[in-house]
Amino acid sequence: MNQNENRREKEIAAQAIDDVPVNKHKHYTAGQIFWKILKYAFLIFVSLCTLIPIVVVVLGSFKTQSEFLNGSVFALTKSWSFVNYKTAFIDGGMLEGFRNTAFILIVSMAGKIFFGAMFAYAVNRFDFKLKKPIMTLFLLAMLIPAIASQVATFQIINGMGLFNTIWSVILLNLGTDAMSIYIFLQYLREIPYSLDEAALLEGATYFQIFRKVIMPLLKAPIVTIIIISGVGIYNDFYNPLLYMPDDDLKVISTALYAFKGPYGTNWPVILAGVIIVMLPILILFLTCQKYIYNGVSGAVK
Template identity: 50%
Template sequence: MTALTGPAAVKAPRPRSGGTRSLRGATAVFLKYLSLVLASAVVLIPLLAILLTSLRTAKEMGSANPLSAPHHWLNFHNYVTAFNDGHMMRALWNTSFILFFSVLGTVLIGSMTAYAIDRFHFPFKRLILGLFLIASLVPSVTTQVATYQIVNNLGAMDTRWAPIMLYMGTDIVSIYIFLQFIRSIPVSLDEAARLDGANSFTIYWRIIVPLLKPAIATVVIIKGVAIYNDFYIPFLYMPDDNLGTISTSLFRFKGPYGAHWEVISAGAALVIIPSLVVFLALQRFIYNGFASGATK
């Protein structure tokens, strides 16, 4: 057989560079997992160092590496010292009291505000939404002088109600979370309820609130973790030692144990463990809540 020449000749297709593409894909996967491992190490290594340090004795601290294993894994003496001398039970009660009323108020105020903005038509509605957005962008530190004077004039200074009022009145993010969910609820449900004689509050309480469970779970978790970890507001507005929260009690506890890092690490672990356990147990509600709010 003779090869065709001229116009009838057909050029054989060139082989695709499959090796180059596979190499690029493998490199991209490697870099992705490498970044995940590095990000996880940044978060987990300090927590591991705190945990290992809290299980050591004072003699081990002089020669031990921060990531070396303690001689006795069941050495909980530092935890007992931190719990008793740091008044962690009292701090946990104060934090729980503030957390409960702050989160409850945030859910009620945020959902009611979002319901009014989405379902009712009133003058300057767009302006109010813009003011909410501006308020979320203003650093809270810049308004603390005026806020401190208002709280002091109300007589709430050095009481648990001072941080509760501030937490309830400064959370703009929860309003937007509830607003995204309420916009996904059909208005026809409101109209059907009004035909049955329901007023606005009945519609909100009987129809809107039950459908806001994913948003409520998201706001409760995010707001709860933020309040639990907050240091600035309790330290500024509740200087009394008997009103110390988890964060401020840990800060004051450092004083007599400034050189005993094993005891300080035990106190830090006592503060970290409750929020970590709650977050790991309820993290699916956070992801589902954000995903639902973003897609609906």
């Protein structure tokens, strides 16, 4: 009898639960609807501001000079041809520009990562008398605008005999980089000291600890720095133009400058060159975006 009553009570309770109306649609107030519309309108506006220039560059790279100058920037070309890309790559000497840019990028980033990680390791793991003054001077150097010291920098580079050589730009790229050091510092704070102590007990030196223990654990910040700092080196126009004026030392940014002259500018060819320059960075970003997001979020923490 009790079992039947309990069963009956469960059936009534289950039926009561089923009869309760479920509100599947959330009701918004007028204020919430207004802010949602404003939010999405702003996002669409920002997206259009980002995408429209890219669309103009892509469409313009396939046009002739007359089509580009006389027609609308959004008008489609009559003949889709890769002549502008061929002209930009061959006549602009972009192959040589890519070679010089790759050499500058590889050497500069290797130096930035090695010296930056070593500096961050020394600051994070050791206490010494001039630690705070060194960090203060380092930050003060970053606050000085680079353009304010260009005359002195040029005289130093010229006095060292590096003017019109590829090593002048590499030496400038190896200068202070506070962002890279702070990214390394944030990750080093998460690496326990017990790893260093265990390696010391095994007879390892501090440099062996840095090379074999610390560096393998810094893959995420290394990839982040390669992307963030590497893009700046890759797109650098001012330093190569000023310190490497020789035609044999052109980089991809100065190679595009060859199509701009006093008697006219071949904009479709320049736009085609811009697309060629964008592709390596775009591919690298899409490939390594997971490490970039992890590195930046770790630095923010």
